[in-house]
Amino acid sequence: IWTAKSTTYQSVHLLGILVLEMAFHLYFKFQVIAARESAKSIERQSKQQLKELRVLTLRQVRLSIIPILFINADKVYFPIFRFKIRSPGSKNKLQTQAIKIK
Incomplete structure (x- = not known):
């Protein structure tokens, strides 16, 4: 036997869980994006440093x-x-x- 109180409580509870799950999902998604961006920038920096090093070894x-x-x-x-x-x-x-x- 369902009462009105318990169903509203359950729906609010489920809604809260869904909101939390979405928040965690978005947080981790943004973390992954940030990690990818930092990896790309580190790769660009290391490529630049490698170019400078090659120039140094060739010329000087x-x-x-x-x-x-x-x-x-x-x-x-x-x-x-x-x-x-x-x-x-x-x-x-x-x-x-x-x-x-x-």
Whole structure:
């Protein structure tokens, strides 16, 4: 036996649930859209940085790799690669950076 009170209560309850579901749906939809947009902007930034890096490596960096092998008694050290990077500002100075490869 349905009373008027219980049916109105139930319909209001269902309506509330529907409104909540719609709100969550829209919220998550907007979250997904925002995430996509930020991913696209990050991709654009990284492409731009990659272009700048390529230009830098092609034009300004003269790289000479000198492998040096040290033999000490029965130990063989892995070669240390020295990168001589010609910085864009200075013509005569060479920046040297040693990287040990393990």
